[in-house]
Amino acid sequence: MPTMEELPRVLQQLWGFEARSRPGPKPAFHISDIARAAIKLADTGGLTAVSMSKVAAELGFTTMSLYRYVDAKDDLYVVMLEHAFGVPPELDPGEGWRQQITAWAEAFRDGLRAHPWILQIPVQEPPLSPNQLAWMEAGLQAFDGTPLTPQDRLSAMLLVNIYVRGTAQLTANMLTEPDAVEVADRLYTQRLTMLATPDRFPGIAATLEVPPDGGYAGDFDAAEFGFGLDTVLDGIQSRIDRLES
Amino acid sequence: MPTMEELPRVLQQLWGFEARSRPGPKPAFHISDIARAAIKLADTGGLTAVSMSKVAAELGFTTMSLYRYVDAKDDLYVVMLEHAFGVPPELDPGEGWRQQITAWAEAFRDGLRAHPWILQIPVQEPPLSPNQLAWMEAGLQAFDGTPLTPQDRLSAMLLVNIYVRGTAQLTANMLTEPDAVEVADRLYTQRLTMLATPDRFPGIAATLEVPPDGGYAGDFDAAEFGFGLDTVLDGIQSRIDRLES
DNA sequence: CGCACACTGTGTGCGCCATACACAGACCAT
DNA sequence: ATGGTCTGTGTATGGCGCACACAGTGTGCG
Numbered sequence: 001m002p003t004m005e006e007l008p009r010v011l012q013q014l015w016g017f018e019a020r021s022r023p024g025p026k027p028a029f030h031i032s033d034i035a036r037a038a039i040k041l042a043d044t045g046g047l048t049a050v051s052m053s054k055v056a057a058e059l060g061f062t063t064m065s066l067y068r069y070v071d072a073k074d075d076l077y078v079v080m081l082e083h084a085f086g087v088p089p090e091l092d093p094g095e096g097w098r099q100q101i102t103a104w105a106e107a108f109r110d111g112l113r114a115h116p117w118i119l120q121i122p123v124q125e126p127p128l129s130p131n132q133l134a135w136m137e138a139g140l141q142a143f144d145g146t147p148l149t150p151q152d153r154l155s156a157m158l159l160v161n162i163y164v165r166g167t168a169q170l171t172a173n174m175l176t177e178p179d180a181v182e183v184a185d186r187l188y189t190q191r192l193t194m195l196a197t198p199d200r201f202p203g204i205a206a207t208l209e210v211p212p213d214g215g216y217a218g219d220f221d222a223a224e225f226g227f228g229l230d231t232v233l234d235g236i237q238s239r240i241d242r243l244e245s
Numbered sequence: 246m247p248t249m250e251e252l253p254r255v256l257q258q259l260w261g262f263e264a265r266s267r268p269g270p271k272p273a274f275h276i277s278d279i280a281r282a283a284i285k286l287a288d289t290g291g292l293t294a295v296s297m298s299k300v301a302a303e304l305g306f307t308t309m310s311l312y313r314y315v316d317a318k319d320d321l322y323v324v325m326l327e328h329a330f331g332v333p334p335e336l337d338p339g340e341g342w343r344q345q346i347t348a349w350a351e352a353f354r355d356g357l358r359a360h361p362w363i364l365q366i367p368v369q370e371p372p373l374s375p376n377q378l379a380w381m382e383a384g385l386q387a388f389d390g391t392p393l394t395p396q397d398r399l400s401a402m403l404l405v406n407i408y409v410r411g412t413a414q415l416t417a418n419m420l421t422e423p424d425a426v427e428v429a430d431r432l433y434t435q436r437l438t439m440l441a442t443p444d445r446f447p448g449i450a451a452t453l454e455v456p457p458d459g460g461y462a463g464d465f466d467a468a469e470f471g472f473g474l475d476t477v478l479d480g481i482q483s484r485i486d487r488l489e490s
Numbered sequence: 491c492g493c494a495c496a497c498t499g500t501g502t503g504c505g506c507c508a509t510a511c512a513c514a515g516a517c518c519a520t
Numbered sequence: 521a522t523g524g525t526c527t528g529t530g531t532a533t534g535g536c537g538c539a540c541a542c543a544g545t546g547t548g549c550g
Binding site for chain 3: 266267268269270271296297298308309312317318
Binding site: 011234 | 371394484
């Protein structure tokens with residue numbers, strides 16, 4: 001049985017495993033302060049605007065002081081993620097699994113929209129921080145009452161998770177500016193029309209001939225999101241049907 | 246109508262829009278050489294091992310010489326991607342859409358397995374390079390013969406694309422070393438067992454009680470891949486059914 | 491009550507990175 | 521032949537993550 005000592009320091013901090021009453025000066029701030037400062041920078045300037053020195057400057061401390069709270073830059077990302085998402089939405093167990101997981105997916109999507117830089121964070125390892133686990137748990141509980149096994153629920157939850165991440169990636173192509181999405185979208189459609197000639201790329205060309213609603217894949221708005229999500233959920237539904245028959 | 250002049254230089258090079266017979270010395274090499282060198286570095290040392298200077302050294306040239314072929318580091322990534330994937334697999338139009346898109350998905354997954362660093366590349370804009378478009382086209386053509394509209398096919402293809410990327414992300418948690426995955430997986434399960442207590446995280450705990458086959462989500466092997474993919478395809482199938490009725 | 495020592499934030503410095511810029515030479519259209 | 525353009529190179533700049541030594545601080549133990 002592993003003890004909490006072996007946990008990376010960041011996780012110990014995030015879970016509140018603080019061994020208080022130690023010698024030495026009191027810490028001048030807390031990792032949550034670091035998170036706030038870093039998120040503020042990322043929200044306005046993207047993830048590239050987040051550097052140890054910038055975060056430290058934002059807090060009014062020196063760069064190296066951050067390393068007393070965070071072992072490396074990657075840990076800073078963990079703290080940012082944990083803080084940016086916050087606690088998951090409360091799902092109504094009275095509703096069906098489909099409504100619940102949809103609400104969960106939409107909340108997740110909204111979180112990604114509010115903090116687009118999340119998608120730019122290099123994913124290094126699966127999450128272990130409190131809020132991240134709480135989101136996982138909420139997603140799993142949406143399937144309470146279904147005949148799905150725990151492993152099936154995990155797969156289903158991950159499927160929805162992957163879908164939301166993926167579509168968010170397509171939508172906000174990393175652009176922090178507001179309507180830069182639209183112009184980038186038009187430019188992309190233009191270039192695609194030029195390059196994907198019907199003779200060599202008939203399938204792509206067919207897609208372009210009757211554009212969905214204004215633009216190409218980049219324009220993945222709310223309706224389109226629900227449409228794709230429904231497809232995913234239909235797949236899960238069919239698995240449930242198979243179990244019930 | 247836009248002309249090819251407005252295209253980024255990398256795309257012009259990749260599409261072979263070379264305006265030959267110009268003054269000045271002949272180029273000493275080609276972007277494909279850059280791609281080969283960069284991929285070699287990335288395959289052995291991960292994406293972090295790819296820097297302008299390292300690639301240049303690998304080629305036996307100076308760092309700055311690369312900028313005669315590539316405008317910025319991001320363009321290097323584009324070239325790497327284009328080269329690493331190569332041409333898409335040939336699908337047999339005689340088979341059903343399900344077998345075709347499955348073969349496509351598996352080929353895509355194999356590509357990601359062969360070059361795990363692809364998942365670490367920061368996605369900045371949708372692809373426009375020849376092979377990338379060819380992969381898109383191949384995925385779309387898998388749905389030839391179905392009643393799906395071009396937009397539906399695009400959505401379906403993107404759905405599968407997203408699924409493969411997402412699961413690959415979960416599987417190879419960025420580790421280039423071979424069986425480091427396994428030990429990381431065990432460690433993760435350990436920590437998750439410790440942190441996700443059944444009282445506060447019953448859903449997660451239930452997942453851990455009857456582990457699937459050895460490990461947790463990280464162990465997303467071939468069977469698991471097909472299982473999840475089938476769920477996605479079932480969703481697409483149900484949409485097809487709705488169109489046909 | 492005092493003291494040892496763990497812990498704090500700070501300053502300096504290293505190696506690496508992407509890339510701007512000026513330059514000497516190579517080559518083709520004229 | 522020659523002018524202008526393109527080549528690869530050398531040098532330089534600003535930023536980055538982070539190692540390390542240091543002076544000061546406050547707590548638990550004697």
